[in-house]
Amino acid sequence: MNKFLLFLLILLQSSAWAEPAGGELYEQHCAICHGADGKGGVGVPLALESFLESVSDEYLSKTIHVGRPGRVMPSFAELSENEINAIVQHIRGWSKKKAPVYSSQPISGDKEEGSRLYQQKCASCHGVDAQGGTGTGVTFSRPRDLAIIAPALANHGFLQSASDEMIKQTLLHGRKETPMISFIEQGVTERQIDHIVAYLRSLQGHATKKTEGKALPAYLKYESEEDIEATLAALKKAAVGANFRIIREQYLEDGYVEKGKEDKKKIILYFCNFNMLNKALAIDPRVGLFLPCRVTLIEKDNKVSMITINPAAMSQRFNNDELNKICEEMSVLYEEILEEAAL
Numbered sequence: 001m002n003k004f005l006l007f008l009l010i011l012l013q014s015s016a017w018a019e020p021a022g023g024e025l026y027e028q029h030c031a032i033c034h035g036a037d038g039k040g041g042v043g044v045p046l047a048l049e050s051f052l053e054s055v056s057d058e059y060l061s062k063t064i065h066v067g068r069p070g071r072v073m074p075s076f077a078e079l080s081e082n083e084i085n086a087i088v089q090h091i092r093g094w095s096k097k098k099a100p101v102y103s104s105q106p107i108s109g110d111k112e113e114g115s116r117l118y119q120q121k122c123a124s125c126h127g128v129d130a131q132g133g134t135g136t137g138v139t140f141s142r143p144r145d146l147a148i149i150a151p152a153l154a155n156h157g158f159l160q161s162a163s164d165e166m167i168k169q170t171l172l173h174g175r176k177e178t179p180m181i182s183f184i185e186q187g188v189t190e191r192q193i194d195h196i197v198a199y200l201r202s203l204q205g206h207a208t209k210k211t212e213g214k215a216l217p218a219y220l221k222y223e224s225e226e227d228i229e230a231t232l233a234a235l236k237k238a239a240v241g242a243n244f245r246i247i248r249e250q251y252l253e254d255g256y257v258e259k260g261k262e263d264k265k266k267i268i269l270y271f272c273n274f275n276m277l278n279k280a281l282a283i284d285p286r287v288g289l290f291l292p293c294r295v296t297l298i299e300k301d302n303k304v305s306m307i308t309i310n311p312a313a314m315s316q317r318f319n320n321d322e323l324n325k326i327c328e329e330m331s332v333l334y335e336e337i338l339e340e341a342a343l
Contacts, residue, residue: 020083022090029076030087038094042072042136042286044148050176052095054169056102060088062161070321071152072136072284102165107197114199117192122153125179130154130203134322136284148178153200156207167197216313220331222306222338228265228299231341235269235295235306238340242333244271244293252296265299276330284323290314293334306338 027036034040038047045051064084067075076084092099119128126132132152151158171193174182183193224231236246247270251262272292280287295308311334315327 020080020086022086022088022093025079025083025087026090029079033072038091040148044151046091047094048175048177049095050174050178052092052099053097054100054166054173054175056163056166057085057088057092057099058102059161059163059166060091061085063157064088066157066160067319068152068155068157070319071132071155071157072318072320073157074319075157100166100169102163102169104163105165106201107164107168107194109191109194109196109198111195111199111202113192114195114197114202117188117196118199121183121186121188122196125150126153130200135282136286136320150179154203154207156204159201159204159207164197164201167200168193171196216316217310218313220308220310220334220338222342224304224306224342225302226304228267228297228304231297231299231304231306232267232269234343235297235337235341236271238337239269239271239293241340242273242337244273244337246271247292252298267297268294269297270294273333276326280323280326280330283326284318284320286318287311287315287323287327293330295338306341308334308338310334 030043032041033043034046035043039045061084063073064076064079064087066077067073069075079087118130122130127150130153132155133150135149153159170180171183171188172190174180174185184190224234226234232249239246249267249269251264252266252268253262270292271294277291280291290309290311293308295306298305298307311327311330312324313331315324
């Protein structure tokens with residue numbers, strides 16, 4: 001074989017076998033939510049010493065693979081096992097201690113007694129149905145003195161990732177720098193903790209799983225037979241009638257062409273229901289990407305098109321079931337306003 005071809009073959013094989021760079025993969029897939037240094041943001045802080053001391057590599061790997069359906073953390077099932085392992089090792093690099101290894105054996109306990117204890121000791125943070133705290137890790141949507149929002153325990157992703165022993169050890173010792181306290185220090189016995197673990201495991205068959213929502217149009221569009229001035233006036237009236245406040249109107253080309261030369265047949269109207277906006281921001285501040293409400297009006301061929309983003313479609317990208325509900329309500333309101341303005 002030609003020496004050059006042999007060298008090229010070895011080079012290609014070496015490239016194929018090269019280990020994926022965990023830091024690069026983390027930066028690409030994780031840093032935007034968990035922070036470049038792992039100190040959190042929308043996602044939980046991963047670099048907390050008490051967190052890394054209490055979670056196994058298996059837990060981290062499974063969490064990355066399955067995510068948390070309906071709870072902001074998406075699934076990265078498209079990543080290979082080697083890529084996920086590389087990310088896990090990068091995260092593990094923030095701790096000087098070795099990863100704990102937990103037994104996969106189930107813990108025996110009385111789930112009925114565990115349910116009673118859960119309501120008494122856990123529900124105030126994790127929710128009466130273990131659905132987790134409200135909001136995301138972004139400060140605006142949680143009290144500033146909390147490092148994280150209490151996770152959803154009745155969640156397919158969590159229960160698939162966490163072993164009984166890991167849950168028990170977390171309850172036993174708590175996690176410093178988070179609201180998760182040590183139950184032993186609060187006078188709860190180890191046997192009572194077993195009961196709580198048994199109760200949480202019993203939720204697995206009813207846990208929140210990923211549901212495939214129907215494909216929604218990215219934008220809403222209605223047409224008016226009136227000219228742009230009449231349509232704009234009708235749109236303002238319909239928005240005010242739906243308890244929205246008009247913020248401003250501007251030409252679509254404002255700032256892109258010389259002032260006074262904007263196309264007068266292309267206008268954006270901004271309006272807002274501040275109660276709804278604040279409620280949405282408190283659930284997930286990322287809605288600021290498409291709120292407050294704005295409708296673009298374009299007159300062409302004696303018709304005016306009214307176009308706005310579909311909040312329900314945007315919300316599906318954020319993996320937050322609570323946000324989906326309010327965004328679905330917004331979409332219905334948008335359609336009612338546009339339909340009334342088009343009449």
